[in-house]
Amino acid sequence: MTGAGSTHTPDARFDRTIRALGQSGVNRLATTHLAVVGCGGLGSIMAEEFTRYGIGQLTLIDPDVVEESNLPRLFGAFPADVGRPKVEVVRDHLARIDENVRATTVQDRVENATPALREVDLIVAGLDRVSTRQWLNAYAVQHRTPYVDAGVIITTSGTEETETGTAPHIETMDGYIQVVLPGHSACFACLNRGDPERARIERLTEEEREEELARGYIDETQLSPEPAVVPLNGVVASKTVQLVAKLVTGYAEPPDYLHFEGVSNDLTTLSTTPRPDCPLCNPGTDQDLDLEADFDLTPAENDPDPETDQ
Amino acid sequence: MTGAGSTHTPDARFDRTIRALGQSGVNRLATTHLAVVGCGGLGSIMAEEFTRYGIGQLTLIDPDVVEESNLPRLFGAFPADVGRPKVEVVRDHLARIDENVRATTVQDRVENATPALREVDLIVAGLDRVSTRQWLNAYAVQHRTPYVDAGVIITTSGTEETETGTAPHIETMDGYIQVVLPGHSACFACLNRGDPERARIERLTEEEREEELARGYIDETQLSPEPAVVPLNGVVASKTVQLVAKLVTGYAEPPDYLHFEGVSNDLTTLSTTPRPDCPLCNPGTDQDLDLEADFDLTPAENDPDPETDQ
Numbered sequence: 001m002t003g004a005g006s007t008h009t010p011d012a013r014f015d016r017t018i019r020a021l022g023q024s025g026v027n028r029l030a031t032t033h034l035a036v037v038g039c040g041g042l043g044s045i046m047a048e049e050f051t052r053y054g055i056g057q058l059t060l061i062d063p064d065v066v067e068e069s070n071l072p073r074l075f076g077a078f079p080a081d082v083g084r085p086k087v088e089v090v091r092d093h094l095a096r097i098d099e100n101v102r103a104t105t106v107q108d109r110v111e112n113a114t115p116a117l118r119e120v121d122l123i124v125a126g127l128d129r130v131s132t133r134q135w136l137n138a139y140a141v142q143h144r145t146p147y148v149d150a151g152v153i154i155t156t157s158g159t160e161e162t163e164t165g166t167a168p169h170i171e172t173m174d175g176y177i178q179v180v181l182p183g184h185s186a187c188f189a190c191l192n193r194g195d196p197e198r199a200r201i202e203r204l205t206e207e208e209r210e211e212e213l214a215r216g217y218i219d220e221t222q223l224s225p226e227p228a229v230v231p232l233n234g235v236v237a238s239k240t241v242q243l244v245a246k247l248v249t250g251y252a253e254p255p256d257y258l259h260f261e262g263v264s265n266d267l268t269t270l271s272t273t274p275r276p277d278c279p280l281c282n283p284g285t286d287q288d289l290d291l292e293a294d295f296d297l298t299p300a301e302n303d304p305d306p307e308t309d310q
Numbered sequence: 311m312t313g314a315g316s317t318h319t320p321d322a323r324f325d326r327t328i329r330a331l332g333q334s335g336v337n338r339l340a341t342t343h344l345a346v347v348g349c350g351g352l353g354s355i356m357a358e359e360f361t362r363y364g365i366g367q368l369t370l371i372d373p374d375v376v377e378e379s380n381l382p383r384l385f386g387a388f389p390a391d392v393g394r395p396k397v398e399v400v401r402d403h404l405a406r407i408d409e410n411v412r413a414t415t416v417q418d419r420v421e422n423a424t425p426a427l428r429e430v431d432l433i434v435a436g437l438d439r440v441s442t443r444q445w446l447n448a449y450a451v452q453h454r455t456p457y458v459d460a461g462v463i464i465t466t467s468g469t470e471e472t473e474t475g476t477a478p479h480i481e482t483m484d485g486y487i488q489v490v491l492p493g494h495s496a497c498f499a500c501l502n503r504g505d506p507e508r509a510r511i512e513r514l515t516e517e518e519r520e521e522e523l524a525r526g527y528i529d530e531t532q533l534s535p536e537p538a539v540v541p542l543n544g545v546v547a548s549k550t551v552q553l554v555a556k557l558v559t560g561y562a563e564p565p566d567y568l569h570f571e572g573v574s575n576d577l578t579t580l581s582t583t584p585r586p587d588c589p590l591c592n593p594g595t596d597q598d599l600d601l602e603a604d605f606d607l608t609p610a611e612n613d614p615d616p617e618t619d620q
Contacts, residue, residue: 020538170330225329
């Protein structure tokens, strides 16, 4: 069982995947084209797992470059990559993992990447901008593209003594995944998800933000980086890949909504249906809306400092 | 927020981890020495996450070389690594991730690695040999070393038609993690874990195995590779890292036993206590046993084909 004499055929490589999903399942993964929106602490782990799993084609979308503070969570990124575009760092890593994977990149905000989104079978996102999620959800519903949205958030309060000093008191380590199958399951808007105030702040220009800060309408804490740790991202990213594989190969039906809390280890799944009066899912209702105005479907270029890292 | 001007200090790198765990938590991770036993589809993901998280020192233990069929699950391994020892491949990857991590390797079965085990604060294992788990559990209880054991298993039955052909019917995708804190929580033996027949087969020499096959005492299916997929491993490995971080930093108390089922997304946690008549945890009981004989604590060299990949 030394590898030296191994035959380098796809079947040898995917032998144990085939024992789970069959050749048909592996073929299905190989002919699927995913968009991974956000190549930070969630998207980079998903991109690596999708590629090792045998997904054939990935379009990586993210405007950011690698920061030193991303390294504790950004799979495929190493210290020498600081300053390089995340999409290029992740793409190069995927090419090392599997020479057959086709990975293309869009180093821009997803709002400016609609031509690339039109090519894909399914969109997967790991973002931390509420406004970007809302835009992507509206795009997915409009274009009938399945959309799987993953997110994490750690909440802390005060500080407490530990054996080695003081540390923030961790209250919750939440991860969630929403599967939006337009026409079948609830969309982001159906569930009224996303803090409108946070989305509003995200949409401010830098100048507007400075002014609101000066006037006390928003405070620094609303703009500072969130706590983040790799194993929470690993759980949520991996579970997202598992749900996407269920959708793609059909071996089981994924839940429409999944919530994981990492302190208590509670895991909750929900079934959803589109809300009859959701203006996105049912544009004929009284609550019809102007997508461009209400969900900002126009290219967004007002934020010089997008933050997509989880 | 471009990375080009970032200051390369440890604080900048771990900024968002510090926002979760505090400087004291990060310090605690940095001064912890873990053994990662098994550098396959679970251990390699754990090793990468531990290193990105900032664990200071890792001892990697695994006898195997990389096979082509490991590539879909072995983080840090690329096609050119086929034939190289897993421990060296993972060690080189960890050095790329963080130039400060101290990673040492033992390319041998853990039964032969007791000098290395004596150095560590905590043992983490991702194995698929029942007999190796039993040995490690006995070692941990005897030496009062905390031991976190993770495993995955996919069960399938028959085949079913899919849109693209036939595939095995996936029944369950199970992952579990047991936290053995000697004297405080149940050990592997307390819970009677591990199929004795499987452990017996694992301990056969190749010659004995051939003979049992020929005589029909065991059949080929008991020796063939198990189904395996990366996202199940990713969930279980990440959750293991999360539990270890709770133990090391004390930010929350981990469960003693955690079970995850990936088809239903059921997650169960249990509290345990050492069983009063467990011969390992309470060697003074009537059920005392001969560790060497019953748990094979002597170096095991009879298996030319150890299989530690998940």
